[in-house]
Structure formats: C-alpha cells, structure tokens
Amino acid sequence: MSLFADGLDAAVQKAFTRPAPKRAGPQMRYLVRQLGGTRKAAQLLGVSQRTVERYVKDQIKRPRPDLAARLEREVKRRWQPQVRAKARQKAASTDGLVIDTRARMGYTAPIGTTDQDRIRHLTVALPPVHAGRLFDARQAGASDEELRRIAADALREVYFQDGGRRAGSLEEVRFTDIEHLEFDL
Numbered sequence: 001m002s003l004f005a006d007g008l009d010a011a012v013q014k015a016f017t018r019p020a021p022k023r024a025g026p027q028m029r030y031l032v033r034q035l036g037g038t039r040k041a042a043q044l045l046g047v048s049q050r051t052v053e054r055y056v057k058d059q060i061k062r063p064r065p066d067l068a069a070r071l072e073r074e075v076k077r078r079w080q081p082q083v084r085a086k087a088r089q090k091a092a093s094t095d096g097l098v099i100d101t102r103a104r105m106g107y108t109a110p111i112g113t114t115d116q117d118r119i120r121h122l123t124v125a126l127p128p129v130h131a132g133r134l135f136d137a138r139q140a141g142a143s144d145e146e147l148r149r150i151a152a153d154a155l156r157e158v159y160f161q162d163g164g165r166r167a168g169s170l171e172e173v174r175f176t177d178i179e180h181l182e183f184d185l
Contacts, residue, residue, distance in 0.1 A: 002143075002144040002147075003144060003178060003181055004134075004138075004144050004147035004148055004151065004181065005138055005142075005144060005147060007181050007182060007183045008134060008135065008138050008147070008183055009076075009077075009138075010182075010183070011097070011182075011183035011184055011185050012084050012087050012088060012185070013076060013079075013084075014184070014185060015083055015084070015086070015087035015185060016079065016080050016083055016084075017080065017083055018080070020072075020075050020076050020079040021075060023061070024055055024060070024061060024062065024063050024068065024071060025055055025056070025058045025061065027071050027072065027075045028041065028052060028055035028056050028071065029056050030075055030078075030079075031044070031045075031071070031074055031075055031078070032052065032056055034078050038052040038053050038056065044074060045067065045070050045071060045074070046070070047067065087185055088135045088139075090185070091128065091131040091132075091135065091185050092128050092129075092131050092132030092135055092136075093128055093132070094128060095128065095131075095185060096125055096126050096127045096128045096130070096131050097125075097126045097130070097131035097134065097183055097184070097185060098123065098124070098125050098126070098183065098184040098185075099122070099123070099124050099126055099151060099154075099155070099181075099182075099183055100122070100123045100180070100181075100182045100183075100184070101121070101122055101178060101180060101181045101182070102119065102120070102121040102122075102178075102179045102180040103119070103120065103175055103176065103177055103178040103179060103180075103181070104117050104118065104119050104120075104174075104175075104176045104177035104178075105117065105118070105119075105120045105122075105155070105173060105174065105175055105176075106118070106173070106174045107156065107160060107172060107173045107174065117174060117176070119177070119179070121180075122155065122159060124155060124158055124159050125158075126154050126158055127158065130150075130153075130154035130157070130158065133150050133154070134147065134150055134151065134154070137150055148175055151175060152172075152173040152174070152175040153173070155173055155175065156172070156173040160173060
C-alpha cells in the first residue's frame with residue numbers, strides 16, 4: 001500500500017464533477033472503452049477475456065472481492081482525466097494543498113537543541129510550490145519514500161521553520177511511524 005500516492009490520488013478524486021460508476025457492469029464497460037477492447041481489459045485485471053465480456057453484457061453482476069477492488073481502482077485511476085489534471089494544476093499554481101497527519105516527527109539540528117522525535121498531529125496548508133512538487137513526483141511515478149521526503153521537506157520549511165522566521169539551522173525533518181495521513185485540495 002502506498003500511503004502518500006493513495007492520499008494524493010484521493011485528494012484529487014474529491015474534485016470529480018460526476019461520481020465514477022459503482023456497479024461492475026458499468027465499470028467494466030467504461031474500462032473496455034478506455035483501453036480499447038476486452039482483451040486489454042482482461043490482461044489488466046488478470047481475468048479471461050470471456051469473463052470481461054460477461055461483465056460487459058451484465059451476465060455476471062457481482063465480482064469476487066479482489067476483482068472488485070482491482071476494477072474499482074483501475075476505473076478511478078482513469079475517471080475524468082481533465083478534471084483531475086485541472087485540480088492538480090490549480091493546487092500547484094494558486095491554491096496549494098492541505099496535509100493532515102499524525103506521525104512521529106523529529107529533526108536534525110545543531111547540538112544543544114531538542115531534536116527528540118515525538119508523535120505530532122499537524123494540519124498544515126502547503127503553498128502551491130510544495131503541492132506542485134508532490135504532484136509532479138506522483139505523476140513521474142515516485143516511490144512512497146520519495147513522496148515522504150518531499151512532504152517532510154515541505155513541513156520543515158512551512159511548519160518547523162515558518163517560512164524562514166525560526167529554526168533557520170534546521171537541516172532535515174524525519175517523518176516516520178505514520179498513523180494518519182490525508183491530503184485535501
């Protein structure tokens with residue numbers, strides 16, 4: 001499970017103007033249309049082409065739980081690409097992004113300061129530049145560890161250093177043991 005990637009995707013999905021299909025038949029028909037055929041949909045989902053055709057014709061209505069999860073994930077990944085792109089662009093250019101997390105955070109600082117890790121619950125509005133870095137990395141296929149580092153740098157700059165007004169010698173923020181993570185546009 002990729003916590004950061006899924007969180008960013010969920011934030012963008014809140015911008016959808018229409019809900020994605022909920023039932024298996026409409027989901028499968030949408031996926032077949034997007035991929036250009038039942039064979040490609042079958043390969044993507046790991047089922048036979050005949051199974052896909054049965055869902056398209058509503059001969060099968062209830063997929064097994066693992067297939068239902070894969071189907072829903074693939075449909076949501078492709079649903080309303082222009083709306084998704086517009087939401088990412090708006091966050092990266094004007095609005096920014098809100099991160100709400102409960103995690104263990106500490107930092108690397110000069111000797112003589114208290115850099116002890118502790119559990120913190122933070123809700124921080126990240127400026128557009130940081131939102132843009134997160135979304136660009138997500139689009140480029142960055143790992144969850146890379147997204148965690150980008151978020152930690154953003155929190156260092158925005159929360160711990162308060163835009164340069166305090167903790168100027170702070171070098172690195174450690175962002176571990178994440179109990180809760182949510183992004184919002």
